[in-house]
Amino acid sequence: MNRIAGTRRRHDRRSALVTAGLIAMLVASLPDARAAVLDATLVEDTYISSDATESNTNFANSTTLKFRTHTSTWRNPLIQFDLPVLPAGEEVVQVDLILTSAQAANGTGGTPNIEVLATTTAINMSTVTYNNANPTLHTGGEAGTSALLWSGVWDDFSVESVIPGADFALGQTVTYSDTDAAQGMLKFIQDNISGSSAVTVNFGLGFVIREGNGGTTSAGWSIYSQEGTTAPILRITTELIPEPASLGLLMLGGALLATRRRD
16 A cells, blocks of 8 residues: 555555656746847927917927916926837836926925826927927916817827926936736827837827916926937837747646646
């Protein structure tokens, strides 16, 4: 009886080793899913201003991109990128919009939250001004806010894509990272990136509420532009999509291991 039990234990150990080896081979056969990072190409950036002295001015050569939302004056940065070509067999899993503050902290409560919008509609960043923008820029929500609402043009995912406001320091890196594909910036990139050619997209930034409300007394904010110290970055993280056959093999290995454990 003891010999039978011993034989069974040795058999079980050998079976477990075989199963473990099989699973190791299955895992090794899966494609390398390590993340790859691709930066979109910054084409041009500018900002538009409703101020009477600036509404006909294009700021594509400015070293800073300015925000403003106070009484009847608002300013909105516009940033244009060419998305990289998506490598075959990969998917976008994370998008980061990286900005650098060009304004020193002033200790007056910081900026309001920052709304991030995007569109694939063509915009000539070298000529666009507040007055010649077509479709026409208009404000939305609370009177005087600088939300970018070009009707029927902007993909408004501001419910999710909001950069928390703060009293940003000069040179501070401000990153909005989106890993939720349900909506927002990540979904926008997933829907528009191409596996065959570069796609041009435009981002628009604006404060969610008017300065002076919501506990802030900020006098606007500015970030560095393409001509400035540190240009905006749109960073795209991709991963390989596991092939169905590989997934099936891995599931089979898991089932074998589960069977061994039950035995």
